[in-house]
Amino acid sequence: MGEERVKARALENRPGWIASINPWVLKIKNNPERVAFVLHRVTGVLMALIIMAHIFVTGTPARVGWEAWVEEISKAHGITAVTLYFFFFAGIAWFHGLNGIRLILTEFFGVCIGKPEKPKPPYLAPSLKACQRRLLYLVFALWAVLWVLTGYIVFG
Amino acid sequence: MTFDPKAATKEPPKKVVFRVKRYNPETGKTWWDEYEVETYRGMTVLDALLKIKEELDHTLVLRYSCRMGVCGSCGMIINGMPRLACQTQVAEVASEARPVVTVEPLKNHPVVRDLLTDFTAFFDKHRSVKPYTIRKNKEELETGDMEFLMTPEEHSELYEYTLCIACGLCYSACPVAASDERFLGPQALTYVWRYVADPRDEAWQERLEAVDTEEGPFSCHFAASCSAVCPKMVDPAAAIQRLRSALIKYRMGLYKKKKIARKAEPPKEFKERKPLPPEAKLVEGADLEALEKEPPEIPVDSLLS
Structure with missing residues (x-):
């Protein structure tokens, strides 16, 4: 036994947290739910960060005085850092809230996921053609419309 | 996973380049190899990989068995999507515009070598959910001559979940399993729901309580990739949502199994067999009873000469 045998080892093959931010780590067809899953996670983390910042911002009148606060806020017209902040916050909150309603229906009440059926061509799983899919498209559509409307109110 | 029924009738490109991800466990190196394969109509990716192994590179390692989508051994990532090879x-995944097929080992499973993945942890999870019928009276299962009554409606509630072949594609596609190796995964959780929904099983409370953990259905976030890649249309995503919903109701005291199947009684009387009507006979005008009494002689010698 001259040479020491190299120990064989299995390769850990998990994408890890990348799978939570990249829906295309696998190229799965007919799976917009995965895009919604990633968006829901990303918007959830961003909302947690924004809410922490919001707590800091709403404490401002206590530090600088109410008049100074109102004066500063009244300047927020057009495209400024404050209006952009509110615009992006609204976009994040709209998606997380709308998709959250869909997830409450499917995950907690177990509705909108179709009925079990016997396999038949084109072999598409019932949950992928059930009303949760139409709800998901509705979430994307409403998200776009409400975000545009929010932009009109914030920047208008 | 949707299948194109006409895929086998399509002509693939005459020559297709297979980009295969390789791994050597002794050196710890990972690399890509390219092989040009001459194809034919009806060729599957598994056929192509076996042709590579036979003619181009004997060192390529993969697992397969039945070659007909029954055993679930040849799961791999083909052009970025978990599939059974x-x-x-080949005509489905390669085109004249892009005659290239990439093949990788399944994700979320440790790679032993090249395309061969280790399913030990996957099957441990499968075993941990007790994937078999449990009855309070064990004799009912041990004697083997029992039959449990079940309506067609009850059967249709769980039939699609019984089709699982444990190929591991759903586990490979799951983004939660990608970041949390303790997660039971779509396959094991589908089995839990399959037995909770099965009227022949009596351990539904124990099953629900066993999966009411962080590794259970509450870790699922309905990315539905498991259902999108399942080659048997098992729909694990829906099974997990049903299981979670039942678990919430159970913890609130609102869930109770609808019915436990009772044992079928042996038939009290046997009816006499009715003779077949003339239209049910195999050959028009043939008298089966007369043929049974006097079987016709088959002229074997004259047929062979």
Whole structure:
């Protein structure tokens, strides 16, 4: 036994947290739910960060005085850092809230996921053609419309 | 996973380049190899990989068995999507515009070598959910001559979940399993729901309580990739949502199994067999009873000469 045998080892093959931010780590067809899953996670983390910042911002009148606060806020017209902040916050909150309603229906009440059926061509799983899919498209559509409307109110 | 029924009738490009991800466990190196394969109509990716192994590179390692989508051994990532190599036509994944097919080992499973993955942890999770019928009276299962009554409606509630072949594609596609190795995964959780929904099983409370953990259905976030890649249309995503919903109701005291199947009684009387009507006979005008009494002689010698 001259040479020491190299120990064989299995390769850990998990994408890890990348799978939570990249829906295309696998190229799965007919799976917009995965895009919604990633968006829901990303918007959830961003909302947690924004809410922490919001707590800091709403404490401002206590530090600088109410008049100074109102004066500063009244300047927020057009495209400024404050209006952009509110615009992006609204976009994040709209998606997380709308998709959250869909997830409450499917995950907690177990509705909108179709009925079990016997396999038949084109072999598409019932949950992928059930009303949760139409709800998901509705979430994307409403998200776009409400975000545009929010932009009109914030920047208008 | 949707299948194109006409895929096998399509002509694939005459020559297709297979980009295969390789791994050597002794050196710890990972690399890509390219092989040009001459194809034919009806060739599957598994056929192509076996042709590579036979003619181009004997060192390529992969696992396969039945070649007909039954055993679930040849799961791999083909062009970025988890698929069974034996069920994937080359014509489906390669085109004249892009005659290239990439093949990788399944994700979320440790790679032993090249395309061969280790399913030990996957099957440990499968075993941990007790994937078999449990009755309070064990004799009912041990004697083997019992039959439990079940309506067609009850059967249709769980039939699609019984089709699982444990190929591991759903586990490979799951983004939660990708970041949390303790997660039971779509396959094991589908089995839990399959037995909770099965009227023949009596351990539904124990099953629900066993999966009411962080590794259970509450870790699922309905990315539905498991259902999108399942080659048997098992729909694990829906099974997990049903299981979670039942678990919430159970913890609130609102869930109770609808019915436990009772044992079928032996028939009290046997009816006499009715003779077949003339239209049910195999050959028009043939008298089966007369043929049974006097079987016709088959002229074997004259047929062979």
